Amino acid sequence: MNFNRRQWIQAVGLAGFASCCGGCRFAPESGRHQWMFMTEHQELSWGAEVFEELVSREKASQNLPLVQLLSRVGKRIAEQANRADFDWEFELVDSETVNAVCLPGGKVVVSESILPLCENEAGLAVLLSHEVAHILARHGGERLSKGMLVNNAKDNWKSVTRANSTHKTDRMMMAYGVVSEKLETFPYSLSQELEADQIGVKLMANAGYDPNVATEFWKRLGRVNKQRTNEYSTVHVSNERREMSLMACMGDAEQYYADCELKLGRGQAIVTPQT
Numbered sequence: 001m002n003f004n005r006r007q008w009i010q011a012v013g014l015a016g017f018a019s020c021c022g023g024c025r026f027a028p029e030s031g032r033h034q035w036m037f038m039t040e041h042q043e044l045s046w047g048a049e050v051f052e053e054l055v056s057r058e059k060a061s062q063n064l065p066l067v068q069l070l071s072r073v074g075k076r077i078a079e080q081a082n083r084a085d086f087d088w089e090f091e092l093v094d095s096e097t098v099n100a101v102c103l104p105g106g107k108v109v110v111s112e113s114i115l116p117l118c119e120n121e122a123g124l125a126v127l128l129s130h131e132v133a134h135i136l137a138r139h140g141g142e143r144l145s146k147g148m149l150v151n152n153a154k155d156n157w158k159s160v161t162r163a164n165s166t167h168k169t170d171r172m173m174m175a176y177g178v179v180s181e182k183l184e185t186f187p188y189s190l191s192q193e194l195e196a197d198q199i200g201v202k203l204m205a206n207a208g209y210d211p212n213v214a215t216e217f218w219k220r221l222g223r224v225n226k227q228r229t230n231e232y233s234t235v236h237v238s239n240e241r242r243e244m245s246l247m248a249c250m251g252d253a254e255q256y257y258a259d260c261e262l263k264l265g266r267g268q269a270i271v272t273p274q275t
């Protein structure tokens with residue numbers, strides 16, 4: 001499907017509207033069928049709870065320029081997401097794990113350790129728009145729904161949410177694929193990753209960042225430590241597969257970028273204590 005910039009923004013917004021209902025839906029961009037066993041309202045409420053818990057367990061970054069940079073780039077991407085009803089928050093944490101985590105409702109947690117790999121604002125925009133895309137496509141809710149299906153766990157889930165204290169939040173984090181210690185996460189599926197890439201590259205282009213930076217960024221990420229198990233260090237999406245998928249939508253993304261009044265290119269270089 002070839003949408004112009006306005007049509008694409010409307011399509012993402014429509015997918016967001018449709019996603020307010022539980023049951024079956026279609027993922028934005030790919031049109032892939034998704035089963036969703038919860039309303040978006042439930043998903044948002046649990047996402048906010050897990051986000052609060054995750055942030056309270058991590059050490060907040062003390063690097064003010066980097067915190068401000070994350071906030072600035074995050075705001076630009078969020079403005080293109082067409083979900084003004086979300087309470088967008090981008091939190092930087094002082095963690096050695098090269099990772100970023102997203103949760104329903106517009107919550108993104110980024111580790112300081114991934115910033116050197118971003119190299120510049122546009123690299124950070126790739127990362128953030130990918131996470132924002134996971135949120136827009138409700139991949140967190142899909143993960144929860146799959147868990148329910150596998151474990152026949154609707155009743156089980158009720159028992160989780162009714163349980164108390166730490167036990168409950170640990171299990172909720174696990175259900176969203178977030179391991180409580182050191183910002184670890186379970187990887188998403190291949191189709192979810194490629195969807196997030198394709199939605200993300202268009203978001204960053206609409207925000208005024210050069211979308212061609214996306215392939216460079218993912219290549220750099222592909223070289224990071226492959227021992228850990230999270231979406232930014234797992235090998236389950238090969239560089240070749242990712243690049244092929246990105247190339248399929250790069251023409252549209254470049255057009256959106258060309259239509260932007262304010263072009264930021266690669267933006268400022270990111271200077272971290274490691275660089």
Ligand SMILES: [Zn+2]
Pocket residue numbers: 130134188192193196231
């Ligand atoms: Zn991802």
